[in-house]
Amino acid sequence: MDFNKRIENVLKRMDEKDFDGMVVTQFNNIKYLSNYYPTSFAICILKEDPIILCSAMDKEIGEKTSSIEIKEFKSLSKLKELFKKEKLSKIAIEANLPVKSYKKLLPDKVSGESWDLEIETFLEKERIIKSPEEISMIKKATDISHKSFKELNIREKQENKVKDWEIAYELGYLMRANGGEEESFETIVATGTNSSLPHAKVENKSLESLVLMDWGCRYQGYCSDTSRTIIDEKDKKQEEVFDIVLEAHNQAIKSLKSGIKACEVDKVARSIIEEYGYGDNFIHSTGHSLGLDVHETPSISKKDETILEKNMVVTIEPGIYLEKEFGVRIEDMVIVGKKNSKIIGNLSYYL
Amino acid sequence: MDFNKRIENVLKRMDEKDFDGMVVTQFNNIKYLSNYYPTSFAICILKEDPIILCSAMDKEIGEKTSSIEIKEFKSLSKLKELFKKEKLSKIAIEANLPVKSYKKLLPDKVSGESWDLEIETFLEKERIIKSPEEISMIKKATDISHKSFKELNIREKQENKVKDWEIAYELGYLMRANGGEEESFETIVATGTNSSLPHAKVENKSLESLVLMDWGCRYQGYCSDTSRTIIDEKDKKQEEVFDIVLEAHNQAIKSLKSGIKACEVDKVARSIIEEYGYGDNFIHSTGHSLGLDVHETPSISKKDETILEKNMVVTIEPGIYLEKEFGVRIEDMVIVGKKNSKIIGNLSYYL
Numbered sequence: 001m002d003f004n005k006r007i008e009n010v011l012k013r014m015d016e017k018d019f020d021g022m023v024v025t026q027f028n029n030i031k032y033l034s035n036y037y038p039t040s041f042a043i044c045i046l047k048e049d050p051i052i053l054c055s056a057m058d059k060e061i062g063e064k065t066s067s068i069e070i071k072e073f074k075s076l077s078k079l080k081e082l083f084k085k086e087k088l089s090k091i092a093i094e095a096n097l098p099v100k101s102y103k104k105l106l107p108d109k110v111s112g113e114s115w116d117l118e119i120e121t122f123l124e125k126e127r128i129i130k131s132p133e134e135i136s137m138i139k140k141a142t143d144i145s146h147k148s149f150k151e152l153n154i155r156e157k158q159e160n161k162v163k164d165w166e167i168a169y170e171l172g173y174l175m176r177a178n179g180g181e182e183e184s185f186e187t188i189v190a191t192g193t194n195s196s197l198p199h200a201k202v203e204n205k206s207l208e209s210l211v212l213m214d215w216g217c218r219y220q221g222y223c224s225d226t227s228r229t230i231i232d233e234k235d236k237k238q239e240e241v242f243d244i245v246l247e248a249h250n251q252a253i254k255s256l257k258s259g260i261k262a263c264e265v266d267k268v269a270r271s272i273i274e275e276y277g278y279g280d281n282f283i284h285s286t287g288h289s290l291g292l293d294v295h296e297t298p299s300i301s302k303k304d305e306t307i308l309e310k311n312m313v314v315t316i317e318p319g320i321y322l323e324k325e326f327g328v329r330i331e332d333m334v335i336v337g338k339k340n341s342k343i344i345g346n347l348s349y350y351l
Numbered sequence: 352m353d354f355n356k357r358i359e360n361v362l363k364r365m366d367e368k369d370f371d372g373m374v375v376t377q378f379n380n381i382k383y384l385s386n387y388y389p390t391s392f393a394i395c396i397l398k399e400d401p402i403i404l405c406s407a408m409d410k411e412i413g414e415k416t417s418s419i420e421i422k423e424f425k426s427l428s429k430l431k432e433l434f435k436k437e438k439l440s441k442i443a444i445e446a447n448l449p450v451k452s453y454k455k456l457l458p459d460k461v462s463g464e465s466w467d468l469e470i471e472t473f474l475e476k477e478r479i480i481k482s483p484e485e486i487s488m489i490k491k492a493t494d495i496s497h498k499s500f501k502e503l504n505i506r507e508k509q510e511n512k513v514k515d516w517e518i519a520y521e522l523g524y525l526m527r528a529n530g531g532e533e534e535s536f537e538t539i540v541a542t543g544t545n546s547s548l549p550h551a552k553v554e555n556k557s558l559e560s561l562v563l564m565d566w567g568c569r570y571q572g573y574c575s576d577t578s579r580t581i582i583d584e585k586d587k588k589q590e591e592v593f594d595i596v597l598e599a600h601n602q603a604i605k606s607l608k609s610g611i612k613a614c615e616v617d618k619v620a621r622s623i624i625e626e627y628g629y630g631d632n633f634i635h636s637t638g639h640s641l642g643l644d645v646h647e648t649p650s651i652s653k654k655d656e657t658i659l660e661k662n663m664v665v666t667i668e669p670g671i672y673l674e675k676e677f678g679v680r681i682e683d684m685v686i687v688g689k690k691n692s693k694i695i696g697n698l699s700y701y702l
Contacts, residue, residue, distance in 0.1 A: 039550035056634040057549045060674055095451035100470055102450040119451055169524045176516050182537075198408045199390030283407040323411055
């Protein structure tokens with residue numbers, strides 16, 4: 001990864017809006033700029049000559065991994081001294097900087113401090129379009145997670161009535177054994193009525209008819225994210241719902257290409273589900289971007305008007321959730337292309 | 352758990368400072384007040400008649416588990432309408448509310464909105480002292496995590512040169528099998544030179560001389576947190592460092608009782624390590640409180656002047672980290688008592 005180029009690109013964005021500094025605290029934003037992933041509080045002051053201030057605990061790992069100079073963090077008031085010394089006048093902050101830190105960083109006009117703090121999503125914007133290297137990391141994470149899922153042999157596990165949480169552990173183990181770093185989020189193994197919760201937790205329940213799984217791993221920090229639903233083929237209602245979700249999934253992916261708005265893709269999936277009368281049961285967005293974080297912007301949702309561009313990577317994951325019955329979700333990651341888009345991996349939908 | 356009592360207590364704290372509303376978004380704060388643990392964005396407006404606004408995805412789980420009325424969250428501007436309708440005038444916010452949400456919630460004076468938003472840690476303060484029920488949950492989590500650690504048989508694993516990440520997975524599996532809900536944080540299995548990083552990640556490395564482990568699980572949402580270091584008894588330096596850390600650990604626990612300041616307990620541990628000349632190698636605080644979150648306030652650190660009280664639960668975890676050599680940390684959870692304090696569990700230090 002070319003970290004200097006990344007820093008240069010963000011500095012250019014800052015310069016265009018007359019910012020001379022940015023306070024970066026999100027762990028994956030720091031990793032994106034420097035390769036160092038904090039394990040405790042850390043702060044990067046992005047400017048012509050950037051610096052990272054980290055916990056004493058992280059000095060060893062920071063010095064080993066960071067392309068940006070590392071020093072020990074002392075306090076936010078020391079940071080203000082730095083702002084003053086470097087005569088920073090317009091400083092960008094992240095949208096999710098805690099309000100307490102924000103208030104501590106406000107200039108004390110009485111003691112001659114003067115700078116503006118403004119929320120700007122420079123980093124998020126820079127991270128939207130994935131480089132070929134980043135795409136290959138996401139592909140590798142997907143390969144590992146799909147290979148591991150196949151090795152799990154979920155149909156056999158279902159016959160043997162294995163417990164939901166054991167599946168989650170075994171899949172985690174397999175992903176690690178196959179070269180992944182860790183799960184990119186807590187694996188969902190929802191069986192029976194539990195599957196009507198999109199973010200179901202494992203329940204110490206033996207696998208029964210219908211299993212909804214949502215899982216992923218990391219490779220070099222980059223995430224994968226896939227869902228499959230294993231239905232009972234003899235159950236007409238499960239089959240009906242499965243077919244609708246798969247149609248919504250396929251049509252949304254077909255519509256995906258550079259130039260289309262995120263909300264338009266959401267509408268493609270949502271309209272199909274609505275036509276079949278399940279509109280009220282599709283209780284989340286159609287998808288989200290992913291990269292170093294499993295949820296990045298833009299989201300593929302009703303309200304997101306972002307125009308999609310080549311080499312964004314997004315999930316498409318429509319679902320139908322019937323309380324007290326079951327839920328179905330089918331999810332793939334897709335690389336946005338100029339004319340059409342490409343699903344990452346080729347894991348079957350019929351399992 | 353008596354959720355109504357908890358709400359009453361926080362409302363009383365608010366009333367004492369003339370607050371008539373509080374915006375609560377931290378997942379564990381919401382769980383503390385209502386028993387509902389969000390899986391996506393949710394917001395609780397704490398007032399005489401509290402309400403939780405959650406994602407459509409969470410409505411089913413929210414309605415099932417929450418003792419507070421649940422409605423679907425629409426937007427932060429709808430929230431402001433609620434503030435206006437209920438004539439709230441002084442509203443508390445959490446210290447880590449994202450600055451973007453904070454700015455959206457500021458009153459628009461032009462359109463006649465007027466309220467103050469002030470950071471107040473009412474919830475954190477209420478959560479500091481643990482009820483007998485909460486303490487029994489922490490004890491149960493500890494029981495499970497210690498039993499699982501013993502079943503792991505770490506010395507045998509070390510002889511068989513098992514990989515660090517396999518240990519982490521097996522321990523996670525055992526904690527779940529023994530009735531825990533999940534790991535309370537990512538298990539640390541640091542072997543050889545990797546142990547000089549307090550927050551070491553697993554490295555796909557076979558266990559070698561010296562293994563530092565830091566692990567815990569949840570029970571009913573409550574966390575445990577323990578560290579042990581398995582040294583090579585024939586290695587004089589490891590033994591020397593181990594003995595110093597254990598002395599610091601034991602003396603700090605001896606000093607712990609209601610009335611003492613957190614920083615004074617830190618000083619007990621730190622002074623011992625300094626006396627032996629390892630002061631610069633103790634690169635973190637002596638401990639932290641824990642409960643629903645694995646890190647709560649107060650911390651047992653140089654700067655924290657909180658006076659400890661009966662039934663706080665804190666970790667005591669001094670450590671010495673020698674770069675390129677090894678690290679030793681020994682950690683227990685301790686219930687603060689009037690005259691002396693009680694370690695939770697009785698897991699041996701000599702493994």
